[in-house]
Amino acid sequence: MKNLTKIGGVAAVAAALALTGCGGGGATTSAESAKAQDASGDINKLISVNAKKADELKQGGTVTLPVGNIGPDFNGFSNAGNSADNTELHYPIDEAGYVGCWKLDFDGTSKLNTNFCEDFQSEVKDGKQTITIKINPKAEYNDGTPINADTFVNTWTMLNGKNKDIDIVSSGAYEFIDSVKAGSNDKEVIATTTQPVYPLSDIFGGFIPQAVNTPELFNTGFSGEMHPEWMAGPFKVEKYDSAAKTVSMVPNEKWWGEKPVLEKVIFRQLEASAEIAAFKNSEIDMADGRTLTKYKQLEGTKNSEVRRGQRLFAGGLNLNAMKAPLTDVAVRQAIFTAVDRPAVRAVRFGGLNWEEESSGSMMLMPFSKYYQDNYPVKEAGTDAAKKVLTDAGYAPNAKGTMEKDGKPVSFKITNFGDDPTSLATVQTLQKQLQAAGMEVGIDQRGDADFGKVLGSRDFQLTISGYTVGADATAxxxxFYDSKTNENELGDAELDKAIKDLASIQDDTERNKAAMEVEKKHMAKYYSMGVLMNGPQIYFARTGLANYGASLFQTPDWSVVGWQK
Structure with missing residues (x-):
């Protein structure tokens, strides 16, 4: 599952690929020069976390971090709560819900998270797979409810897609599981599948407590409610202040894993301008510097250092094909064709000394050995876009706007937050589309509205996208199964290919098959397009350890702290 993110948001990898946003042009800064890596590059150049061992850290202290939005929905498995900010917020307090059986290393390699799953075995016989999981006997939720076979049964039941009233982001591999039950005791789980599923890390990378077992509770029960009683992690919620838009966390005395070194963690919801001021005033310990506007204002802040890396983001053209005029594939194709991707990136990354080639996959980064460029437009530009519309029966009206049957190609791009570079990026795209005969306005919203607007699909086009995983199977x-993707675009042929590739054990073959599905879907439906990946640039308080630009690594909140 991919988390949504906006152009100004902090990306994080979770079981679902999360929605996130893209958050300057002209002047330059003293930013260190960096560029994206391809499959032959060194990804170590894309990591910067000030790595320290536990014995190199001070005991105690507080870390305060900004996020674009806190809530209003705190269920990361639902469309309303599926955001990178939500994932970032929950990592310290809910390892059960947001990490589960699997942790990831910097390069995306999965390893068993023994805080919850001590063993995870798979056996395939006569085309049927049996998965046996041994649960950590100490694992339990904050309210004392054991994390046991019932937890795994409920997770599968809520996420397998059979109950259409449950607003899940994606059924993923759970769709192919036909049975989950207790084994020799309630701390052993036996799952069987209708077909083998790979990679194994695509299942039970986060649990749904057995108490969350109705569509109503799943869909609306987390609106304004964090439910810390159903969490388990190294920290616990001390206070959620919905008015002040803060969440404070303290060490969880019930946590059975490694104890954290920090005595408190605080998350604050901040717009871009407020985030800059808070960092300069030493109110927060990290700030995002991924736009020229923010970088220039943060540069030179006392007791700070820059941490640069690769952002795990793909997107930019997030189209809502359920709203006119984007219901017409010709309009969507014209948008893809009209956009000048290098020009958009020049505005977005101008002055940050970041170089990258145009990317062509929503699912994999260009440095992945499985990556291929699937962007569906080979001949781009204003004239080519107008030809797409003309061939589809559109013609310019008296205002010069392309229209068909009296209906003009008129829509708005939704922009979030008050960062000038983000707005300039949207305005650049707006002008490119206008030049191709489209009437395009801007719908301005606050950063805090991002999750609500995207979750309810209350937009036509946004410059936003999703976090990117190390494997394309999820x-x-x-993104491309007609029963799963939010635009409901696809067909039986592609759906079957997606179903079949989930059973390919060889990672290279499976990812190649996934890339081919993306190539065909993009060329036929034009629902999501990649304008950019982009850098990850943080300004961190000097001495903050084990946090920053970390690629795929699951954050270990037991060792986030202050170096001695």
């Missing part, structure tokens, strides 16, 4: 189903 992404291909979330």
């Amino acid at each position: 992404g291909v189903k979330q």
Whole structure:
């Protein structure tokens, strides 16, 4: 599952690929020069976290971090709560819900998270797969409810897609599981599948407590409610202040894993301008510097250092094909064709000394050995876009706007937050589309509205996208299966290919098959397009350890702290 993110948001990898946003042009800064890596590059150049061992850290202290939005929905498995900010907020307090059986290393390699799952075995016989999981006997939720076979049964039941009233982001591999039950005791789980599923890390990478077992509770029960009683992690919620838009966390005395070194963690919801001021005033310990506007204002802040890396983001053209005029594939194709991707990136990354080639996959980064460029337009530009519309029966009206049957190609781009570079990026795209005969306005919203607007699909076009995983199997189903993707675009042929590739054990073959599905879907439906990946640039308080630009690594909140 991919988390949504906006152009100004902090990306994080979770079981679902999360929605996130893209958050300057002209002047330059003293930013260190960096560029994206391809499959032959060194990804170590894309990591910067000030790595320290536990014995190199001070005991105690507080870390305060900004997020674009806190809530209003705190269920990361639902469309309303599926955001990178939500994931970032929950990592310290809910390892059960947002990490589960699997942790990821910097390069995306999965390893068993023994805080919850001590063993995870798979056996395939006569085309049927049996998965046996041994649960950590100490694992339990904050309210004392054991994390046991019932937890795994409920997770599968809520996420397998059979109950259409449950607003899940994606059924993923759970769709192919036909049975989950207790084994020799309630701390052993036996799952069987209708077909083998790979990679194994695509299942039970986060649990749904057995108490969350109705569509109503799943869909609306987390609106304004964090439910810390159903969490388990190294920290616990001390206070959620919905008015002040803050969440404070303290060490969880019930946590059985490694104890954290920090005595408190605080998350604050801040717009871009407020985030800059808070960092300069030493109110927060990290700030996002991924736009020229923010970088220039943060540069030179006392007791700070820059941490640069690669952002795990793909997107930019997030189209709502359920709203006119984007219901017409010709309009969507014209948008893809009209956009000048290098020009958009020049505005977005101008002055940050970041170089990258145009990317062509929503599912994999260009440095992945499985990556291929699937962007569906080979001949781009204003004239080419107008030809797409003309061939589809559109013609310019008296205002010069292309229209068909008296209906003009008129829509708005939704922009979030008050960062000038983000707005300039949207305005650049707006002008490119206007030049191709489209009437395009801007719908301005606050950063805090991002999750609500995207979750309810209350937009026509946004410059936003999703976090990117190390394997394309989950992404291909979330983005391109007609029963799963939010635009409901696809067909039986592609759906079958997606179903079949989930059983390919060889990672290279499976990812190649997923790339081919993406290539065909993009060329036929034009629902999501990649304008950019982009850098990850943080300004961190000097001495903050084990946090920053970390690629795929699951954050270990037991060792986030202050170096001695």
